[in-house]
Amino acid sequence: MTTNTQSRCPFEHLNNPELETKQIAETVELTVKLLDKRYPPPAQILRGVHPKAHGCVTGTFTINADIAPELQVGLFAEPGKQFDAFLRFSNAAALVGPDIDDTGKHGSRGMAIKVLAVGGEVITDDNGAHNQDFLMINQPVFAFANSKDYLRLDKVLDQQDDKADGFFAPLQLENPAITEEERRRILAYIEAEDITEEDIQRIKDSFKIIGEIQATPVANPLGVQYFSAAPFLFGSDRVMKFSAKPCSEVPPTDIPQPPTDNYLREALITAVNSNDALHFDFMLQVRSDSDDFGKDNESIENASSLWDEANYPFIKVARITIPTPQADITTKVNRAHCEQLAFTPWHALVEHQPIGSINRLRKSVYQASSEHRLKQKDFFVQCLEKFFKFLFG
Numbered sequence: 001m002t003t004n005t006q007s008r009c010p011f012e013h014l015n016n017p018e019l020e021t022k023q024i025a026e027t028v029e030l031t032v033k034l035l036d037k038r039y040p041p042p043a044q045i046l047r048g049v050h051p052k053a054h055g056c057v058t059g060t061f062t063i064n065a066d067i068a069p070e071l072q073v074g075l076f077a078e079p080g081k082q083f084d085a086f087l088r089f090s091n092a093a094a095l096v097g098p099d100i101d102d103t104g105k106h107g108s109r110g111m112a113i114k115v116l117a118v119g120g121e122v123i124t125d126d127n128g129a130h131n132q133d134f135l136m137i138n139q140p141v142f143a144f145a146n147s148k149d150y151l152r153l154d155k156v157l158d159q160q161d162d163k164a165d166g167f168f169a170p171l172q173l174e175n176p177a178i179t180e181e182e183r184r185r186i187l188a189y190i191e192a193e194d195i196t197e198e199d200i201q202r203i204k205d206s207f208k209i210i211g212e213i214q215a216t217p218v219a220n221p222l223g224v225q226y227f228s229a230a231p232f233l234f235g236s237d238r239v240m241k242f243s244a245k246p247c248s249e250v251p252p253t254d255i256p257q258p259p260t261d262n263y264l265r266e267a268l269i270t271a272v273n274s275n276d277a278l279h280f281d282f283m284l285q286v287r288s289d290s291d292d293f294g295k296d297n298e299s300i301e302n303a304s305s306l307w308d309e310a311n312y313p314f315i316k317v318a319r320i321t322i323p324t325p326q327a328d329i330t331t332k333v334n335r336a337h338c339e340q341l342a343f344t345p346w347h348a349l350v351e352h353q354p355i356g357s358i359n360r361l362r363k364s365v366y367q368a369s370s371e372h373r374l375k376q377k378d379f380f381v382q383c384l385e386k387f388f389k390f391l392f393g
Ligand code: HEM
Pocket: 027, 031, 046, 047, 048, 049, 050, 088, 089, 090, 110, 111, 112, 135, 136, 137, 142, 150, 227, 228, 229, 230, 303, 341, 342, 343, 358, 361, 362, 365, 366, 369, 370, 373
């Protein structure tokens, strides 16, 4: 893999680049550490986040023939151009589990598109290929604003057996029912982690977004709208967020009662084998540098900030088509291929460079996660190596 490190972004606002570099390095280290804890040998190492795939399908990504001239940028430069694509649908949860938890809470859902052989200049190639990946979740905002918050989340997961509740501990100070001892402990934690008043406001935002995710039922991965949440460049002088929205209702539309553990996978299999070809509109919100990006470029540097559709409407620029039927979705070969794929927002044309704190963090974290899981040797090979080491030292 080669990477073009030159930044072309006039929109980013880094208060303390050295601190961010340290935060990124620590998050990368924790990503690998958490993977090794979750998947001790001989378990197969899965993705650091989004390990559970509902399935992978093939499709096409076609630029709309009537795309407005001012939107003909980067991947969207040529009206009517069609690309082949792979799509992977997933649950965001760090561990593979039932699609709905035993308290009835829902999780974040993912859709990743790999648009193949896009030509042009890419920031990071995909095993030599020039592909453009679009990674999305079913919420227009990301629950963690920046690299400081995400690192603290990873530390909590590491220290508290993959449970995230401790991330919200500072909010307990507003709970009159906590004991003096608990209050002292939380205050000590706030001091140790250098959590400011501003940070506490963001923890409140994270709590609210996670509450919304847990209350959002999804019956079919092909039936909901997905969002980039984080921003990207759109050429050299504009920025974009993107979204994919189904063009029509896709059955099945209800969660089975009682829910089965893998109802999203079952719905995906049903949908790609019983409906006509499925379509998503791919849409962009585009802003220019003459817009007010707010204090400290909040709308770029904080991935939890919403770009209100009333001010920045989504504009259709392309269509994703998933041909049907795709019977091979259930085969071992398909599943193995799905595991071998590595998506990252940094598989991108230079015109669509990922920007903002969360995206800068994602660059080396996705690389560490995919390299760690894909370099894992077969269990048989691991045993042979240990045997020869035992014999010959
Ligand atoms: C706007 C924010 C984000 C969105 C929309 C997003 C979305 C996604 C999606 C859809 C996938 C699954 C890709 C696949 O199917 O292979 C994924 C994977 C992953 N995400 Fe994110 N994500 C976001 C932020 C983050 C952050 C902040 C981190 C950690 C720093 C992170 C770490 C990962 C990792 C480690 C993987 C698995 C990479 C691999 O092993 O191939 N994500 N993400």
